[in-house]
Amino acid sequence: xxxxxxxxxxxxxxxxxxxxxxxxxxxxxxxxxxxxxxxxxxxxxxxxxxxxxxxxxxxxxxxx
Ligand code: SF4
Ligand code: SF4
Numbered sequence: 001x002x003x004x005x006x007x008x009x010x011x012x013x014x015x016x017x018x019x020x021x022x023x024x025x026x027x028x029x030x031x032x033x034x035x036x037x038x039x040x041x042x043x044x045x046x047x048x049x050x051x052x053x054x055x056x057x058x059x060x061x062x063x064x
Contacts, residue, residue: 004052
C-alpha cells in the first residue's frame with residue numbers, strides 16, 4: 001500500500017495522472033489514496049518529483 005508524506009507533497013498532481021487504477025485523488029489541500037484498489041505498481045512513487053510517496057507493508061498499518 002502507498003503512504004503519502006503530506007509534509008513533502010506539493011500537490012503537483014503528477015502521481016494522480018499516472019495511476020492506472022485511479023486510486024489517487026487530489027483535493028485543494030491534500031492528496032489521498034484508496035489503498036483498497038491500489039495494485040502496487042509503484043508508478044506513482046517513480047514519478048513523484050519530491051519523493052513524497054512510499055510503499056509500506058500492510059502489516060505496518062492498523063489491523064483489519
Ligand atoms: S502503486 Fe500504482 S495503483 Fe497504487 S496508487 Fe500508485 S500508481 Fe496507483
Ligand atoms: S507526485 Fe508527489 S508531490 Fe505531486 S501530488 Fe503526487 S505525491 Fe504530491
